[in-house]
Amino acid sequence: MSDPRAPSDLSEQELAFCEASIRDWHGRAARMLAANPEIAGYGFATAVVLGDATRVREALTPDPAVATRPDARTGWTPLHVACASRWHRLDPARAPGLVEVARLLLDAGADPVGRTRGPRADWTPLRCAVAGAANPDIVRLLLDRGAVPDDHDLYLAGFGDDDRESLRLLLGRATDVSETTALSAPISTGDIEAVRMLLDAGANPNQPMPADLLGTGHGTGATWPAAYAAVQFGCDAELLDLLLARGADPNAAGPDDRSPYRVAISQGRADLAVVLRRHGARDDATAAERFLSACLRRDQAGARQLIAEDPGLVDRLTEDERGAIELAAERGDTEAVRLMVDLGFPLDARRGDHGNTALHAAAYSGSAETVRLLLARGADIEARDSTWDSTPLEWAKVGSGLRPQTSPDPDWAATVRILLDAGASTESFELSPDDLKPASAEVADILRAAGVGG
Structure with a gap:
């Protein structure tokens, strides 16, 4: 069956294919090429994005200027496209060709530090090479040709999806990283080795980190101290200990005026609280945080x-504090959820930036038994979050594909079956191989059997 969303002519297909080859991480470009192999030979742009060095060389011989000519539709030059292409991941056999294409373009005059124009303006080739699906071989080539990493390049490389090789290369050329905000990337993902690399290179653990780089909803201009951010993101004790040993302030509060110690206590992370106290943190937790x-x-x-000492304690909990039940659900801690419900925590409490309930969190993390308990206690099976307007069943579908590691024993298939058996609606569902957050194959089969189309 043809895809009704597919572009109607080869020119439109070429643009859609190049965009998918750069932006999508779930294989849409590979499916497009398999369905229509003639796309590969359509134009210069597809030759560049696929790493077809032979065709690129043939095009450059009569017209070297094509190497520097930006695309009128996107504002990107061929070098930006080659550096951003994901085909070194989609088909590793194409990786050497992409490096050779980048080399050919540079030899023909492409600017290794030029910036894009248009909708995605101000991207250098180096930034294209480290973002999304980092290509360390092209990063190495660009650095050898004069590219200079800036702070945002270090930040993007800090996500380390190439086993930190691009970060290692950039740090080898960076002159002063004392004010870098790049620590925010590995702190947000819990990557202790990338944190160590940045600290060894001279990153200041007390440099404020912009909240927008951490993906939080605290607004433009807000910053997070390193130890506070690490605790908020649920880091391992080893990562927090590393930051504090290198001089991070154990008492520096976040934009909510809470210290790292208060956050650790309110999250039930006694291990982090011990590390903080060992490095000089004050014990400033409130009664409500000790209760949580x-x-x-x-x-x-x-x-x-x-509660016996302060009978009004539960009633005085803030909305965010009541939402701690969502954290227990995300962790798949059924007994903690049971205790909190018994003590009066509302099932519809919402916590964090996405406005989701505990049932959403349990479904996303594949915590089947927690989902079962919440439904038995009356949780709203059709509740919708405030960010994506999605139900717990939709969160379970997405979680099955992304596979977050927050629950110790995730089972998304069982979670989806429990929700369906309890009457979860599938009316808003659509299954598509081009879904940016597709379900796992097993969950997709369960949903199709329940009548979900696509």
Whole structure:
């Protein structure tokens, strides 16, 4: 069956194919090429994005200026396209060809530090090579030809999806990284080795990190201290210990005026609290945060003792504090969720930037037993988050494909079956191989059997 969204002529298909080859990470470009192999030979742009050095060389011989001519539709030059192409991942056999294409373009006059124009303006070839699907071989070539990494390049390389090779190369050419904000990338992903590399290169662990680089909703201009950010992102104790040992301030508060210690206590992370105290953090946790800690640690006696000492404690919890039940659900901690429901935490409480409920969080993390408990206690199976307007079933579908590692024993197939058996609606569902966040094959089969189209 043909895709009704497919472009109607080869010119449109070429543009869509090149965009998919650069922007998509789920294989749409490979499916487009398999369905219509003639795209590969259509024009110069497809030769560049596919790493077809022979065809690129043939085009450059009569007209070397094509190497520097930006595309009128996108504002990108051929070098930007070659550097941003994901075909070194989609088909590793094409990786040497992409490097050779980049070399040919540079030899023909392409600017290794030129910037894009148009909708995605101000991207250098180096930034294209480190973003999304980093290509260290092209990064090495660009550096040898005069490209100079800036702070945002280091930040993008800090996600380390090429085993940190691009980050290693950039740090080898960077002259002063003392004010870099690149630490925000590996801190947000919990990559201790990338954090160590940046610190060894001279990154200042007390350099404020812009909240927008951390993907948070605290608004333009907000910044997070390193230790605070690490705790907020649920880091391992080893990563936090590394930051503090290298001089990160254990008491520097975030934009919500909470210290790292208060955040650790409110998340039930006694291990992080111990590390913080060892490095000089003040014990400034509130009674409410100690109560949340007891709940998240499944300390029923401790939680009930705090309520006995302060009977109005639960009623005074803020909206975000009530949303701690979502954190327990995300972790697949069914007993902590049970305790919190028993103590009066509302099932519709929402926490964080996405406006989701505990049922959304449990479904996304594949926490089947937690989902079962929440439904049994009356959680709204059709609740919608405030970011994507999606139900818990939709979150389970997405989670099955992305496979977050927040729950110790995830089972997305069982989670989806529980939700379907409980009457979850599939009316808003669509299954497509071009979905940017596709379901796993097993979950897709379950949903199709339940009548979901696509």
